[in-house]
Amino acid sequence: MYYFIVNPNAGSGNDFARGMGYSKDPKERLRSILADENGAVINVGNTFAPDDSGCFLVSSGIGYDARVCHMVNHAKTKKLMNRLHMGKLTYLGIGLRGLFAAELFAVRLVLDDSREEIFHDVLFASVHNLPYEGGGLKFSPDARPDDGFLNLCIVAGISKAKMIRLLSKVPGGKHIGCPGVYSFRCRKAEFFMEKPQFFHMDGEVPGQFCHVTAGIGSEDLKILG
Template sequence: MKYQFIVNPKARSGRGARVWEDLKQILENDGIDFEARCTEYAGQAEEFAAEMTADGEEHLIVALGGDGTVNEVINGILDCSKVVFGYIPTGSGNDFTRALKIPTDPQKAWESIRRRAQERKMDLGVIECGEKQYRFAVSAGIGFDAAVCHQVNRSKLKKILNKVGLGKLTYLGVALNQMIREPICTSEILIDGKQKKRFERTFFAAVMNHPYEGGGFRFCPDARIDDGLLDVIVISGISKWKILFCLPTAFKGKHTKFRGIDLFQCREAAIHFEKAAPIHTDGENVEIEQEMGAHLLPVQIRVIVP
Protein backbone atom coordinates (compact mmCIF):
# COMPACT_ATOMS: atom_id res chain seq x y z
CA MET A 1 0.00 0.00 0.00
CA LYS A 2 1.34 3.45 -0.94
CA TYR A 3 2.25 5.85 1.85
CA GLN A 4 0.29 9.07 1.52
CA PHE A 5 1.90 11.88 3.49
CA ILE A 6 0.18 15.07 4.60
CA VAL A 7 2.90 17.44 5.76
CA ASN A 8 2.62 20.66 7.74
CA PRO A 9 5.95 22.38 7.02
CA LYS A 10 5.12 25.24 9.42
CA ALA A 11 4.69 22.99 12.47
CA ARG A 12 6.79 24.09 15.45
CA SER A 13 8.01 27.27 13.79
CA GLY A 14 9.26 25.58 10.63
CA ARG A 15 10.63 22.38 12.15
CA GLY A 16 8.11 20.44 10.07
CA ALA A 17 9.80 21.54 6.85
CA ARG A 18 13.24 20.50 8.06
CA VAL A 19 12.04 17.12 9.27
CA TRP A 20 10.21 16.49 6.01
CA GLU A 21 13.27 17.29 3.87
CA ASP A 22 15.32 14.75 5.83
CA LEU A 23 12.58 12.11 5.69
CA LYS A 24 11.92 12.68 2.00
CA GLN A 25 15.57 11.92 1.28
CA ILE A 26 15.31 8.66 3.24
CA LEU A 27 12.13 7.66 1.39
CA GLU A 28 13.70 8.31 -2.01
CA ASN A 29 16.96 6.55 -1.13
CA ASP A 30 15.07 3.47 0.11
CA GLY A 31 12.77 3.32 -2.91
CA ILE A 32 9.59 3.78 -0.84
CA ASP A 33 6.36 4.16 -2.83
CA PHE A 34 4.85 7.41 -1.55
CA GLU A 35 3.10 10.62 -2.42
CA ALA A 36 3.20 13.80 -0.36
CA ARG A 37 1.18 16.97 -0.09
CA CYS A 38 2.43 19.95 1.90
CA THR A 39 -0.04 22.37 3.44
CA GLU A 40 0.15 26.08 2.80
CA TYR A 41 -2.74 27.33 4.92
CA ALA A 42 -4.93 26.30 7.86
CA GLY A 43 -7.54 23.71 6.89
CA GLN A 44 -5.69 22.38 3.87
CA ALA A 45 -4.75 19.10 5.58
CA GLU A 46 -8.47 18.42 5.95
CA GLU A 47 -8.96 19.10 2.24
CA PHE A 48 -6.09 16.78 1.31
CA ALA A 49 -7.46 13.95 3.48
CA ALA A 50 -10.91 14.30 1.91
CA GLU A 51 -9.43 14.16 -1.59
CA MET A 52 -7.27 11.13 -0.78
CA THR A 53 -10.18 9.11 0.64
CA ALA A 54 -12.84 10.15 -1.86
CA ASP A 55 -12.46 6.87 -3.80
CA GLY A 56 -13.76 4.78 -0.87
CA GLU A 57 -10.69 2.50 -0.98
CA GLU A 58 -8.24 1.52 1.77
CA HIS A 59 -5.52 4.10 2.45
CA LEU A 60 -2.39 4.46 4.56
CA ILE A 61 -2.17 8.12 5.50
CA VAL A 62 0.74 9.59 7.45
CA ALA A 63 0.46 13.02 9.06
CA LEU A 64 3.63 14.97 9.74
CA GLY A 65 3.03 17.94 12.00
CA GLY A 66 1.46 18.71 15.37
CA ASP A 67 -1.78 17.82 17.12
CA GLY A 68 -3.56 20.42 14.97
CA THR A 69 -2.45 18.60 11.82
CA VAL A 70 -3.83 15.33 13.21
CA ASN A 71 -7.11 17.11 13.92
CA GLU A 72 -7.42 18.42 10.37
CA VAL A 73 -6.62 15.04 8.83
CA ILE A 74 -9.16 13.07 10.90
CA ASN A 75 -11.79 15.69 10.07
CA GLY A 76 -11.13 15.24 6.37
CA ILE A 77 -11.13 11.43 6.14
CA LEU A 78 -14.42 10.31 4.64
CA ASP A 79 -14.51 6.76 6.07
CA CYS A 80 -12.20 6.32 9.04
CA SER A 81 -12.69 2.55 9.09
CA LYS A 82 -10.84 2.29 5.77
CA VAL A 83 -7.76 4.22 6.86
CA VAL A 84 -4.56 3.11 8.56
CA PHE A 85 -3.11 6.22 10.18
CA GLY A 86 0.52 6.96 10.93
CA TYR A 87 1.85 10.00 12.74
CA ILE A 88 5.25 11.69 12.76
CA PRO A 89 5.20 14.39 15.46
CA THR A 90 6.90 17.72 14.86
CA GLY A 91 4.68 19.92 17.04
CA SER A 92 5.21 21.20 20.57
CA GLY A 93 2.18 19.79 22.42
CA ASN A 94 2.33 16.17 21.19
CA ASP A 95 -0.62 15.01 23.30
CA PHE A 96 -1.61 12.55 20.58
CA THR A 97 1.65 10.64 21.00
CA ARG A 98 1.40 10.03 24.74
CA ALA A 99 -1.36 7.42 25.12
CA LEU A 100 -0.23 5.67 21.93
CA LYS A 101 3.46 5.74 22.96
CA ILE A 102 4.46 7.05 19.54
CA PRO A 103 8.10 8.20 19.57
CA THR A 104 8.51 11.97 19.55
CA ASP A 105 11.71 11.54 17.54
CA PRO A 106 10.56 11.81 13.89
CA GLN A 107 13.01 9.22 12.57
CA LYS A 108 11.98 6.66 15.20
CA ALA A 109 8.33 7.43 14.50
CA TRP A 110 8.91 6.74 10.80
CA GLU A 111 10.67 3.45 11.55
CA SER A 112 7.63 2.34 13.57
CA ILE A 113 5.35 3.22 10.66
CA ARG A 114 7.57 1.46 8.14
CA ARG A 115 7.68 -1.73 10.22
CA ARG A 116 3.89 -1.64 10.73
CA ALA A 117 4.64 -3.33 14.08
CA GLN A 118 1.13 -2.91 15.47
CA GLU A 119 -2.16 -1.33 14.51
CA ARG A 120 -4.31 -0.14 17.38
CA LYS A 121 -7.95 0.78 16.94
CA MET A 122 -8.84 4.20 18.30
CA ASP A 123 -12.14 5.94 18.98
CA LEU A 124 -12.79 9.37 17.49
CA GLY A 125 -14.95 11.99 19.15
CA VAL A 126 -17.45 14.37 17.61
CA ILE A 127 -18.79 17.63 18.98
CA GLU A 128 -21.85 19.51 17.80
CA CYS A 129 -22.12 23.29 18.01
CA GLY A 130 -25.46 24.30 16.55
CA GLU A 131 -25.63 22.72 13.10
CA LYS A 132 -21.85 22.29 12.84
CA GLN A 133 -19.90 19.15 13.71
CA TYR A 134 -16.20 18.72 14.41
CA ARG A 135 -14.23 15.56 15.10
CA PHE A 136 -11.48 15.26 17.67
CA ALA A 137 -8.81 12.68 18.36
CA VAL A 138 -7.55 13.80 21.78
CA SER A 139 -10.05 16.13 23.44
CA ALA A 140 -12.58 18.91 23.09
CA GLY A 141 -13.44 21.53 25.67
CA ILE A 142 -15.40 24.65 26.49
CA GLY A 143 -14.30 27.49 28.75
CA PHE A 144 -10.88 27.96 30.30
CA ASP A 145 -8.99 25.21 28.44
CA ALA A 146 -10.27 26.46 25.08
CA ALA A 147 -9.27 30.02 26.01
CA VAL A 148 -5.77 28.70 26.78
CA CYS A 149 -5.59 26.99 23.39
CA HIS A 150 -6.69 30.19 21.66
CA GLN A 151 -4.00 32.27 23.36
CA VAL A 152 -1.29 29.62 22.86
CA ASN A 153 -1.98 29.49 19.13
CA ARG A 154 -1.45 33.25 18.91
CA SER A 155 1.43 33.43 21.37
CA LYS A 156 4.79 34.85 20.29
CA LEU A 157 6.26 33.12 23.33
CA LYS A 158 5.40 29.73 21.83
CA LYS A 159 7.46 30.48 18.73
CA ILE A 160 10.42 31.51 20.87
CA LEU A 161 10.21 28.48 23.17
CA ASN A 162 9.72 26.14 20.20
CA LYS A 163 13.11 27.19 18.88
CA VAL A 164 14.81 26.01 22.05
CA GLY A 165 12.69 22.87 22.46
CA LEU A 166 10.58 24.16 25.35
CA GLY A 167 7.33 24.83 23.50
CA LYS A 168 5.17 22.86 25.93
CA LEU A 169 6.00 25.37 28.68
CA THR A 170 3.87 27.86 26.75
CA TYR A 171 0.74 25.96 27.79
CA LEU A 172 1.57 26.21 31.49
CA GLY A 173 2.42 29.90 31.29
CA VAL A 174 -0.73 30.76 29.35
CA ALA A 175 -2.85 28.57 31.64
CA LEU A 176 -1.67 30.49 34.69
CA ASN A 177 -2.38 33.79 32.94
CA GLN A 178 -5.85 32.73 31.75
CA MET A 179 -6.75 31.37 35.16
CA ILE A 180 -6.68 34.90 36.51
CA ARG A 181 -8.44 36.54 33.56
CA GLU A 182 -11.02 34.03 32.29
CA PRO A 183 -14.60 34.63 33.57
CA ILE A 184 -16.53 31.79 35.21
CA CYS A 185 -20.22 30.85 35.06
CA THR A 186 -22.82 28.21 35.89
CA SER A 187 -22.97 25.12 33.69
CA GLU A 188 -25.15 22.04 33.24
CA ILE A 189 -24.24 18.71 31.69
CA LEU A 190 -26.73 16.09 30.52
CA ILE A 191 -25.08 12.67 30.65
CA ASP A 192 -26.23 9.96 28.24
CA GLY A 193 -29.56 11.77 27.89
CA LYS A 194 -30.58 10.79 31.43
CA GLN A 195 -28.65 12.34 34.28
CA LYS A 196 -28.25 16.11 34.60
CA LYS A 197 -25.46 17.67 36.67
CA ARG A 198 -25.24 21.36 37.60
CA PHE A 199 -21.96 23.10 38.38
CA GLU A 200 -21.61 26.57 39.90
CA ARG A 201 -18.66 28.82 39.04
CA THR A 202 -17.42 26.57 36.22
CA PHE A 203 -13.96 27.18 34.83
CA PHE A 204 -14.14 24.59 32.07
CA ALA A 205 -15.54 21.27 30.95
CA ALA A 206 -13.65 18.93 28.65
CA VAL A 207 -14.55 15.65 26.95
CA MET A 208 -11.53 13.48 26.38
CA ASN A 209 -10.59 10.45 24.34
CA HIS A 210 -6.96 10.49 25.51
CA PRO A 211 -5.70 11.04 29.07
CA TYR A 212 -3.66 14.13 28.13
CA GLU A 213 -4.29 17.57 26.68
CA GLY A 214 -2.71 21.01 26.72
CA GLY A 215 0.86 19.84 26.29
CA GLY A 216 0.93 17.07 28.88
CA PHE A 217 -1.79 17.82 31.45
CA ARG A 218 -3.11 14.37 32.45
CA PHE A 219 -6.61 15.67 33.06
CA CYS A 220 -8.40 12.32 32.68
CA PRO A 221 -5.95 9.68 33.94
CA ASP A 222 -8.30 6.77 33.31
CA ALA A 223 -9.24 7.69 29.73
CA ARG A 224 -8.75 4.89 27.19
CA ILE A 225 -8.65 5.47 23.46
CA ASP A 226 -10.57 2.32 22.52
CA ASP A 227 -13.17 1.76 25.27
CA GLY A 228 -16.13 3.35 23.47
CA LEU A 229 -16.47 5.96 26.21
CA LEU A 230 -15.80 9.64 26.66
CA ASP A 231 -14.10 10.82 29.82
CA VAL A 232 -15.37 14.16 31.11
CA ILE A 233 -13.65 16.55 33.49
CA VAL A 234 -15.31 19.61 35.04
CA ILE A 235 -13.53 22.12 37.26
CA SER A 236 -15.92 24.28 39.22
CA GLY A 237 -16.78 25.83 42.57
CA ILE A 238 -13.23 26.43 43.78
CA SER A 239 -11.08 29.52 44.07
CA LYS A 240 -8.68 30.55 41.35
CA TRP A 241 -5.82 30.39 43.84
CA LYS A 242 -6.63 26.77 44.59
CA ILE A 243 -6.64 26.00 40.88
CA LEU A 244 -3.29 27.74 40.50
CA PHE A 245 -2.00 25.40 43.20
CA CYS A 246 -3.45 22.17 41.83
CA LEU A 247 -2.90 22.82 38.09
CA PRO A 248 0.78 21.73 38.10
CA THR A 249 -0.26 18.46 39.80
CA ALA A 250 -2.30 17.62 36.69
CA PHE A 251 0.91 16.79 34.83
CA LYS A 252 1.04 13.62 36.96
CA GLY A 253 -2.73 13.15 37.19
CA LYS A 254 -2.69 13.96 40.93
CA HIS A 255 -5.28 16.75 40.66
CA THR A 256 -8.21 14.34 40.93
CA LYS A 257 -8.08 14.30 44.75
CA PHE A 258 -9.02 18.00 45.00
CA ARG A 259 -12.61 19.01 45.75
CA GLY A 260 -14.20 20.85 42.85
CA ILE A 261 -12.72 18.56 40.21
CA ASP A 262 -15.30 16.10 38.88
CA LEU A 263 -14.63 13.25 36.48
CA PHE A 264 -17.05 10.78 34.94
CA GLN A 265 -17.48 8.58 31.87
CA CYS A 266 -20.32 8.51 29.36
CA ARG A 267 -21.21 7.73 25.77
CA GLU A 268 -22.55 11.19 25.07
CA ALA A 269 -22.72 14.52 26.85
CA ALA A 270 -24.62 17.77 26.27
CA ILE A 271 -22.91 20.75 27.91
CA HIS A 272 -24.58 24.10 28.52
CA PHE A 273 -22.77 27.20 29.77
CA GLU A 274 -24.66 30.19 31.14
CA LYS A 275 -22.52 32.45 28.95
CA ALA A 276 -20.90 31.90 25.56
CA ALA A 277 -17.37 30.55 25.89
CA PRO A 278 -14.54 29.44 23.57
CA ILE A 279 -14.66 25.85 22.30
CA HIS A 280 -11.70 23.83 21.02
CA THR A 281 -11.03 20.45 19.42
CA ASP A 282 -7.51 19.06 19.85
CA GLY A 283 -6.27 22.53 20.76
CA GLU A 284 -7.78 24.20 17.70
CA ASN A 285 -10.40 26.88 18.33
CA VAL A 286 -13.63 26.21 16.47
CA GLU A 287 -16.49 28.22 18.00
CA ILE A 288 -17.62 30.55 20.76
CA GLU A 289 -20.95 29.16 21.98
CA GLN A 290 -23.02 28.27 25.06
CA GLU A 291 -23.84 24.73 23.93
CA MET A 292 -21.58 21.80 23.06
CA GLY A 293 -22.70 18.22 22.48
CA ALA A 294 -20.26 15.31 22.29
CA HIS A 295 -20.30 11.66 21.27
CA LEU A 296 -18.09 9.10 19.53
CA LEU A 297 -18.06 8.10 15.87
CA PRO A 298 -19.63 4.67 15.29
CA VAL A 299 -16.38 3.47 13.65
CA GLN A 300 -12.78 3.46 14.81
CA ILE A 301 -9.57 4.34 13.00
CA ARG A 302 -6.49 2.10 12.96
CA VAL A 303 -3.33 3.81 14.21
CA ILE A 304 0.19 2.46 13.70
CA VAL A 305 1.99 2.20 17.06
CA PRO A 306 5.40 0.83 18.12
Protein backbone atom coordinates in the same frame (compact mmCIF):
# COMPACT_ATOMS: atom_id res chain seq x y z
CA MET B 1 -12.17 1.99 9.49
CA TYR B 2 -9.51 4.35 8.13
CA TYR B 3 -5.72 4.02 8.32
CA PHE B 4 -3.21 6.80 8.94
CA ILE B 5 0.34 7.45 10.13
CA VAL B 6 1.08 9.88 12.95
CA ASN B 7 3.81 12.51 12.97
CA PRO B 8 4.96 12.25 16.63
CA ASN B 9 6.22 15.84 16.63
CA ALA B 10 3.02 17.48 15.37
CA GLY B 11 1.28 20.10 17.49
CA SER B 12 2.57 22.38 20.20
CA GLY B 13 2.56 19.82 22.99
CA ASN B 14 2.82 16.38 21.29
CA ASP B 15 -0.14 15.22 23.38
CA PHE B 16 -1.36 12.72 20.82
CA ALA B 17 1.98 10.93 20.52
CA ARG B 18 2.46 11.10 24.30
CA GLY B 19 -0.99 9.65 24.95
CA MET B 20 -0.41 6.82 22.47
CA GLY B 21 3.05 6.08 23.84
CA TYR B 22 4.89 6.91 20.62
CA SER B 23 8.54 7.86 20.45
CA LYS B 24 9.50 11.40 19.35
CA ASP B 25 12.47 9.97 17.46
CA PRO B 26 11.50 9.79 13.72
CA LYS B 27 13.79 6.79 13.11
CA GLU B 28 12.34 4.89 16.06
CA ARG B 29 8.84 5.81 14.86
CA LEU B 30 9.59 4.48 11.36
CA ARG B 31 10.94 1.22 12.80
CA SER B 32 7.75 0.90 14.83
CA ILE B 33 5.56 1.45 11.76
CA LEU B 34 7.46 -1.09 9.67
CA ALA B 35 7.36 -3.68 12.47
CA ASP B 36 3.67 -3.27 13.32
CA GLU B 37 1.39 -5.47 11.23
CA ASN B 38 -1.89 -4.67 13.01
CA GLY B 39 -1.62 -1.05 14.14
CA ALA B 40 -3.63 0.57 16.92
CA VAL B 41 -7.30 1.54 16.94
CA ILE B 42 -8.49 4.90 18.21
CA ASN B 43 -12.05 6.16 18.62
CA VAL B 44 -12.96 9.48 17.05
CA GLY B 45 -14.78 12.08 19.11
CA ASN B 46 -17.44 14.15 17.38
CA THR B 47 -18.52 17.61 18.48
CA PHE B 48 -21.55 19.68 17.57
CA ALA B 49 -22.26 23.34 18.29
CA PRO B 50 -24.57 25.84 16.59
CA ASP B 51 -23.23 26.50 13.08
CA ASP B 52 -20.18 24.35 13.72
CA SER B 53 -19.23 20.68 13.96
CA GLY B 54 -15.98 18.77 13.95
CA CYS B 55 -14.02 15.93 15.48
CA PHE B 56 -11.14 15.33 17.86
CA LEU B 57 -8.72 12.53 18.72
CA VAL B 58 -7.18 13.88 21.93
CA SER B 59 -9.62 16.17 23.75
CA SER B 60 -12.24 18.86 23.54
CA GLY B 61 -13.10 21.43 26.18
CA ILE B 62 -15.14 24.43 27.27
CA GLY B 63 -14.02 27.38 29.37
CA TYR B 64 -10.51 27.88 30.72
CA ASP B 65 -8.64 25.27 28.67
CA ALA B 66 -10.33 26.44 25.46
CA ARG B 67 -9.52 30.07 26.28
CA VAL B 68 -5.88 29.11 26.83
CA CYS B 69 -5.88 27.36 23.43
CA HIS B 70 -7.32 30.53 21.88
CA MET B 71 -4.60 32.65 23.52
CA VAL B 72 -1.83 30.22 22.51
CA ASN B 73 -3.04 30.11 18.90
CA HIS B 74 -2.82 33.91 18.72
CA ALA B 75 0.47 34.22 20.61
CA LYS B 76 3.27 35.80 18.57
CA THR B 77 5.81 33.48 20.19
CA LYS B 78 4.01 30.22 19.37
CA LYS B 79 5.83 29.40 16.10
CA LEU B 80 9.24 30.24 17.57
CA MET B 81 8.65 28.13 20.69
CA ASN B 82 7.46 25.21 18.55
CA ARG B 83 10.58 25.39 16.39
CA LEU B 84 12.66 25.27 19.58
CA HIS B 85 10.57 22.28 20.78
CA MET B 86 9.40 24.35 23.75
CA GLY B 87 5.68 24.46 22.96
CA LYS B 88 4.89 23.19 26.46
CA LEU B 89 6.29 26.40 27.95
CA THR B 90 3.92 28.43 25.79
CA TYR B 91 0.94 26.63 27.33
CA LEU B 92 2.38 26.97 30.83
CA GLY B 93 2.98 30.72 30.68
CA ILE B 94 -0.29 31.59 29.00
CA GLY B 95 -2.13 29.10 31.20
CA LEU B 96 -1.08 30.89 34.37
CA ARG B 97 -1.97 34.28 32.93
CA GLY B 98 -5.31 32.99 31.67
CA LEU B 99 -6.24 31.54 35.07
CA PHE B 100 -6.34 34.94 36.75
CA ALA B 101 -8.43 36.36 33.89
CA ALA B 102 -10.81 33.39 33.69
CA GLU B 103 -14.52 34.00 34.23
CA LEU B 104 -16.32 31.19 36.04
CA PHE B 105 -19.65 30.02 34.65
CA ALA B 106 -22.55 27.62 35.23
CA VAL B 107 -23.08 24.39 33.27
CA ARG B 108 -26.00 22.02 32.88
CA LEU B 109 -24.55 18.66 31.84
CA VAL B 110 -26.57 15.85 30.27
CA LEU B 111 -24.84 12.47 30.00
CA ASP B 112 -25.98 9.83 27.49
CA ASP B 113 -29.37 11.58 27.10
CA SER B 114 -30.44 10.58 30.61
CA ARG B 115 -28.32 11.69 33.58
CA GLU B 116 -28.32 15.42 34.39
CA GLU B 117 -25.85 17.35 36.57
CA ILE B 118 -25.70 21.08 37.42
CA PHE B 119 -22.41 22.83 38.19
CA HIS B 120 -21.77 26.41 39.31
CA ASP B 121 -18.54 28.43 39.30
CA VAL B 122 -17.01 26.18 36.62
CA LEU B 123 -13.43 26.83 35.52
CA PHE B 124 -13.54 24.33 32.67
CA ALA B 125 -15.23 21.18 31.44
CA SER B 126 -13.07 18.93 29.27
CA VAL B 127 -13.78 15.75 27.32
CA HIS B 128 -10.94 13.28 26.76
CA ASN B 129 -10.16 10.45 24.42
CA LEU B 130 -6.49 10.41 25.55
CA PRO B 131 -4.98 11.29 28.94
CA TYR B 132 -2.98 14.42 28.05
CA GLU B 133 -3.64 17.91 26.73
CA GLY B 134 -2.00 21.32 26.96
CA GLY B 135 1.55 20.06 26.47
CA GLY B 136 1.71 17.03 28.74
CA LEU B 137 -0.89 17.87 31.39
CA LYS B 138 -2.51 14.62 32.51
CA PHE B 139 -6.08 15.88 32.85
CA SER B 140 -7.66 12.45 32.40
CA PRO B 141 -5.36 9.63 33.56
CA ASP B 142 -7.94 6.89 32.87
CA ALA B 143 -8.83 7.93 29.30
CA ARG B 144 -8.29 5.17 26.74
CA PRO B 145 -8.39 5.67 22.96
CA ASP B 146 -10.16 2.44 22.04
CA ASP B 147 -12.71 1.72 24.81
CA GLY B 148 -15.71 3.40 23.15
CA PHE B 149 -16.09 5.98 25.92
CA LEU B 150 -15.16 9.58 26.65
CA ASN B 151 -13.78 10.69 30.00
CA LEU B 152 -14.91 14.03 31.42
CA CYS B 153 -13.05 16.29 33.83
CA ILE B 154 -14.86 19.27 35.37
CA VAL B 155 -13.33 21.72 37.84
CA ALA B 156 -15.92 23.79 39.70
CA GLY B 157 -16.86 25.36 43.02
CA ILE B 158 -13.42 26.28 44.39
CA SER B 159 -11.52 29.56 44.69
CA LYS B 160 -8.86 30.58 42.16
CA ALA B 161 -6.22 30.33 44.88
CA LYS B 162 -7.13 26.68 45.41
CA MET B 163 -7.30 26.20 41.63
CA ILE B 164 -3.62 27.14 41.35
CA ARG B 165 -2.69 24.44 43.87
CA LEU B 166 -5.03 22.01 42.14
CA LEU B 167 -3.60 22.66 38.67
CA SER B 168 -0.11 22.02 40.02
CA LYS B 169 -1.22 18.41 40.54
CA VAL B 170 -2.46 17.97 36.98
CA PRO B 171 0.87 17.04 35.28
CA GLY B 172 0.98 13.84 37.33
CA GLY B 173 -2.76 13.23 37.23
CA LYS B 174 -2.97 13.68 41.02
CA HIS B 175 -5.93 16.07 40.84
CA ILE B 176 -8.49 13.31 40.30
CA GLY B 177 -10.58 12.86 43.44
CA CYS B 178 -9.64 16.24 44.92
CA PRO B 179 -12.43 18.57 46.13
CA GLY B 180 -13.83 20.52 43.19
CA VAL B 181 -12.82 17.92 40.58
CA TYR B 182 -15.61 15.86 39.01
CA SER B 183 -15.03 12.90 36.70
CA PHE B 184 -17.49 11.09 34.45
CA ARG B 185 -17.42 8.41 31.77
CA CYS B 186 -19.93 8.42 28.93
CA ARG B 187 -20.52 8.02 25.22
CA LYS B 188 -22.25 11.39 24.82
CA ALA B 189 -22.17 14.65 26.79
CA GLU B 190 -24.20 17.81 26.26
CA PHE B 191 -23.16 21.11 27.83
CA PHE B 192 -25.60 24.00 28.28
CA MET B 193 -24.30 27.43 29.38
CA GLU B 194 -26.14 30.72 29.88
CA LYS B 195 -23.29 32.74 28.38
CA PRO B 196 -21.16 31.76 25.36
CA GLN B 197 -17.88 30.09 26.30
CA PHE B 198 -14.74 29.33 24.33
CA PHE B 199 -14.75 25.80 22.96
CA HIS B 200 -11.86 23.81 21.46
CA MET B 201 -11.29 20.57 19.56
CA ASP B 202 -7.69 19.31 19.81
CA GLY B 203 -6.56 22.88 20.46
CA GLU B 204 -8.47 24.46 17.57
CA VAL B 205 -11.00 27.07 18.73
CA PRO B 206 -13.93 27.67 16.36
CA GLY B 207 -15.60 30.24 18.62
CA GLN B 208 -17.80 30.70 21.68
CA PHE B 209 -21.05 28.79 22.22
CA CYS B 210 -23.86 28.24 24.72
CA HIS B 211 -24.60 24.65 23.71
CA VAL B 212 -22.00 22.01 22.82
CA THR B 213 -22.38 18.26 22.31
CA ALA B 214 -19.51 15.76 22.33
CA GLY B 215 -19.79 12.06 21.58
CA ILE B 216 -18.08 8.97 20.20
CA GLY B 217 -18.27 8.74 16.42
CA SER B 218 -19.40 5.70 14.46
CA GLU B 219 -16.04 5.28 12.66
CA ASP B 220 -12.70 4.41 14.25
CA LEU B 221 -9.22 5.13 12.95
CA LYS B 222 -6.42 2.61 12.69
CA ILE B 223 -2.93 3.99 13.25
CA LEU B 224 0.09 2.31 11.70
CA GLY B 225 2.81 1.82 14.25
